[in-house]
Amino acid sequence: MNLIFLGAPGAGKGTMADMAVQKLGIPHISTGDLFREAIKNETVLGKKVKDILASGALVPDDVTVAMVEERLAKPDAAKGWILDGFPRTTPQAEALSRIAKVDLVVEFGVRDEVVVGRLSTRRVCKACGKIYNVKTLPPKVEGVCDACGGEVYTRPDDREEAIRTRLSTYHAQTAPLIAWYGGKGLLASLEGEGDPKDVFARFEALLAARDAKAR
Numbered sequence: 001m002n003l004i005f006l007g008a009p010g011a012g013k014g015t016m017a018d019m020a021v022q023k024l025g026i027p028h029i030s031t032g033d034l035f036r037e038a039i040k041n042e043t044v045l046g047k048k049v050k051d052i053l054a055s056g057a058l059v060p061d062d063v064t065v066a067m068v069e070e071r072l073a074k075p076d077a078a079k080g081w082i083l084d085g086f087p088r089t090t091p092q093a094e095a096l097s098r099i100a101k102v103d104l105v106v107e108f109g110v111r112d113e114v115v116v117g118r119l120s121t122r123r124v125c126k127a128c129g130k131i132y133n134v135k136t137l138p139p140k141v142e143g144v145c146d147a148c149g150g151e152v153y154t155r156p157d158d159r160e161e162a163i164r165t166r167l168s169t170y171h172a173q174t175a176p177l178i179a180w181y182g183g184k185g186l187l188a189s190l191e192g193e194g195d196p197k198d199v200f201a202r203f204e205a206l207l208a209a210r211d212a213k214a215r
């Protein structure tokens, strides 16, 4: 199954995708993680996008689409994938439709003020990308990743000014994709606020309802 998780930064796409990987057995592909990995490894791509990510602006479409196309061609993506953070613009969605067939787009709806609150308390593992929140989902040992022992830190773009840029970019460039995918009959919208376990239960119910309908 080829899935897209859509929603504002901080809507919970990454957390839900991490949970869904175990249920569905398909990889979680986060373009933000891929860019951060490139920055960490100081690759040509990483050097090109470092300042863009820190500011909260979007990486140009051609660069992003090329990276996604390469990632989707890897063997582990043959059975399906969950795309998190891509597409973020209509040209990206159009490019994706030429590369692969999308089965379902799940939109996680969260109010802006909730997003700002979540992002300012979000922490991420520098090594494996696992997502934490100091208020709702802290690591067992402060600053240390439960999964890999890596350093749990605050992303440079989870600071106030970059959060505002990312939110306004989301509304201007990404939110139009809700109607775009809706028009293609691919969209399901879920309430994204509340405990992550409850949000995931809504996602599971959505999949179960789709399965029942397909039978």
Ligand code: AMP
Binding pocket: 009, 030, 031, 032, 033, 035, 052, 053, 054, 056, 057, 058, 059, 060, 064, 084, 085, 086, 087, 088, 089, 092, 157, 166
């Ligand atoms: P995320 O981890 O999804 O919040 O992404 C972090 C940052 O990576 C974004 O603020 C952008 O700078 C960049 N980025 C991630 N995905 C995309 C995309 N699909 N198009 C353009 N830039 C992206």
